[in-house]
Amino acid sequence: MEELAVIDVYWGSGSPYCWRVLLALERKGLPWRSHLLNTDLQEHKAPQIVAMNPRGRLPVLRDGDYIVFESLAVLYYLDLKYPAPPLFGHSPEEAGVIMRVINEFQAYTEADLMRLVNELQSPAPRFGEGLTRAMHTVAREARTIEGRLSKGDWIVGDAVSAADIAIYPCIRLLHRALLRPGAQELATRFLPAEVHYPQLARWLRRVEALPGFGKTLPPGWQGLPVFGESAG
Ligand SMILES: N[C@@H](CCC(=O)N[C@@H](CS)C(=O)NCC(=O)O)C(=O)O
Known part of the structure; x- marks a missing residue:
């Protein structure tokens, strides 16, 4: 079986859009490499990021030579590229x-x-x-x-x-x-x-x-009880 290349993900902590991408990668069991950027330090506006996404927004995903951004577009790409299990249904x-x-x-x-x-x-x-x-x-x-x-x-x-x-x-x-x-x-x-x-x-x-949900938690949320245990 062909070994999957590691997918690079550029993301920011506490961003719902980035969290979507991490959840999708874990759902599909895909190997991914984390590039957590500090948005307070404007790391998402660095030339390397703007070269991939001219808007300087996160998430950005790089799969080999292919780059995609906008969280929904990323989900759609992942689903077509790695169909199982499907994110967009069976029909x-x-x-x-x-x-x-x-x-x-x-x-x-x-x-x-x-x-x-x-x-x-x-x-x-x-x-x-x-x-x-x-x-x-x-x-x-x-x-x-x-x-x-x-x-x-x-x-x-x-x-x-x-x-x-x-x-x-x-x-x-x-x-x-x-x-x-x-x-x-x-x-x-x-x-x-x-x-x-x-x-x-x-x-x-x-x-x-x-499975894998814990790996998608933003830093600072690690160790946070799952929903319900923390709710007031
Ligand atoms: N519609 C985009 C939204 C992306 C977005 O706004 N990301 C925020 C992080 S929550 C960002 O990069 N903000 C930095 C900025 O606006 O400069 C998506 O779904 O990916």
Whole structure:
């Protein structure tokens, strides 16, 4: 059997987009070499990175001579290049649903969710009107995902897919941000997740039980209990 070349991944700690790529690589059992960049030091704007991604954004994946960036494009590339196990389902119909769910999440939830995360991570979070609107959007969309998960273990179909891999890091980042001391005002709306979103809570644990999950944890998260053990 042909030995797989090691895939290089340039990533930043705490980035949901980077986390997607690591989860996909582990899901497929592919060997990867970590290049963890310090974004505080602007290492992602170094000429070597900008040569690969002119936007100077992470993640960037290099597989031999081939370079790809934008997390979803990376997932799609990996799935076509290394088909088993599939990330985009077993049929064109399933692929369509997976892509649709990811696009819906990106179009209608992700920006508001990241806005909440960023605000809650700031030294003095400000809960203005915009943040309240963002909270309502995220709560509504979380309810939609909760509904999907009430019908099965995974967001689409009967196995973990790109939909789970794309959405999990964002939800987990939000959960972590909600546990911060300044977040109580918002946190009561979402936590304990087991009460407000029981299916989502079970799904988080399911993702975290996947083989190789521990290797994808951002530094500083190592040793953090899996979801549920840490939830307030
Ligand atoms: N749409 C991109 C987003 C990539 C992105 O924004 N990455 C962030 C890390 S969370 C980044 O590199 N930010 C640095 C910057 O904007 O200069 C993807 O899905 O990969």
